[in-house]
Amino acid sequence: MGNQDMKRDKPYIAVAAILGAIVSISLLHYLTDLHQHLMHAAYQRLYYVPIIFAAYKFGVKGGLAASAASTAFYLPHIFLQWGMGHHFGDQICDIVMFNIIGCVTGLFSQKEKEMSSKYKEAYEMLQSSFEKAKNADRLAAIGSLAAAVAHEIQNPINGIKGAQEIVFEKFTPEDKEFKFIGIVRKEMSRLEDIVSEILNFARPREPNMRRTDIGAVVSSVADMCCNHAAAKGVGLRVEPSAGDIHANADADMIKQALLNLALNGIDACGPGGEISISVEKEDGQAVIRVRDNGSGVCVADLEKIFEPFFSTKTAGTGLGLAVSRGIIEKHGGDISVKSKQGEGSVFEARLDAE
Numbered sequence: 001m002g003n004q005d006m007k008r009d010k011p012y013i014a015v016a017a018i019l020g021a022i023v024s025i026s027l028l029h030y031l032t033d034l035h036q037h038l039m040h041a042a043y044q045r046l047y048y049v050p051i052i053f054a055a056y057k058f059g060v061k062g063g064l065a066a067s068a069a070s071t072a073f074y075l076p077h078i079f080l081q082w083g084m085g086h087h088f089g090d091q092i093c094d095i096v097m098f099n100i101i102g103c104v105t106g107l108f109s110q111k112e113k114e115m116s117s118k119y120k121e122a123y124e125m126l127q128s129s130f131e132k133a134k135n136a137d138r139l140a141a142i143g144s145l146a147a148a149v150a151h152e153i154q155n156p157i158n159g160i161k162g163a164q165e166i167v168f169e170k171f172t173p174e175d176k177e178f179k180f181i182g183i184v185r186k187e188m189s190r191l192e193d194i195v196s197e198i199l200n201f202a203r204p205r206e207p208n209m210r211r212t213d214i215g216a217v218v219s220s221v222a223d224m225c226c227n228h229a230a231a232k233g234v235g236l237r238v239e240p241s242a243g244d245i246h247a248n249a250d251a252d253m254i255k256q257a258l259l260n261l262a263l264n265g266i267d268a269c270g271p272g273g274e275i276s277i278s279v280e281k282e283d284g285q286a287v288i289r290v291r292d293n294g295s296g297v298c299v300a301d302l303e304k305i306f307e308p309f310f311s312t313k314t315a316g317t318g319l320g321l322a323v324s325r326g327i328i329e330k331h332g333g334d335i336s337v338k339s340k341q342g343e344g345s346v347f348e349a350r351l352d353a354e
Contacts, residue, residue: 028046218279
């Protein structure tokens with residue numbers, strides 16, 4: 001904790017300092033001979049120091065409180081020691097000035113703090129916009145590079161696929177080489193999936209918006225990934241919604257976004273884990289939640305979880321969540337994640353409901 005935080009957390013230290021200064025100045029008045037007019041005049045001006053400090057520190061209320069305290073300590077000195085002599089008017093004017101200075105300085109202090117807060121807010125917004133612009137440029141560059149690479153890879157893949165089918169026709173299950181055919185086909189399929197993911201990220205299509213039953217989309221996603229969940233030993237359930245929930249969306253794109261979230265959740269769970277998908281209507285929005293009780297994500301990784309090519313898994317391109325975010329944002333929605341290590345994660349996508 002810094003010095004400024006300590007001062008904010010312990011205002012009584014500043015109050016004690018202000019009160020101590022006022023008491024000390026008052027004692028100087030009471031203990032100084034009345035004939036030393038210059039000394040008393042100097043002491044009167046010294047009251048301005050704690051008053052201005054209080055006004056700067058605590059605003060108008062602080063300034064008026066300090067000036068009231070100064071008045072309370074100084075008035076007995078005027079009446080008991082000076083009396084109603086020819087200096088009485090000057091001393092009363094000083095008391096009036098205490099309050100004026102306390103009030104005016106407090107007002108200026110409050111205005112200064114308000115302006116400082118606005119400037120700080122504006123600076124943070126500008127900094128955030130600058131970071132977003134930099135990030136957008138970076139993503140655009142990554143997208144262009146990825147698209148070019150994927151396009152160049154796709155052509156050889158098509159050639160290899162055609163050639164492999166001709167070569168594989170010469171082998172039968174009895175041949176010892178046949179088991180390698182399955183490996184080649186599996187790896188070729190995986191390579192195609194990677195290229196497809198890269199192209200989906202780099203060249204996303206515009207959504208074909210229409211009235212879409214989000215509950216039906218969620219059920220379809222569950223059907224699509226139930227075999228994958230069963231193979232991993234993960235339970236999958238769809239939590240029923242209170243009623244039909246519709247949104248203006250591209251059903252296929254939303255399905256792709258949710259499928260990425262669901263598969264990510266299944267992979268995060270070990271055997272015996274569970275994933276659930278739900279959709280609810282909240283504050284005029286369709287809120288889709290994908291929950292898992294897997295290993296969770298650490299705080300440091302949460303900040304990067306939707307970044308392209310970032311992944312906490314050993315396999316994969318790290319584009320699934322980035323694609324999901326892009327799809328949801330293209331629909332004018334937003335996506336977020338909450339996670340705790342050892343307890344699992346909750347991905348939440350929000351779309352404007354009809």
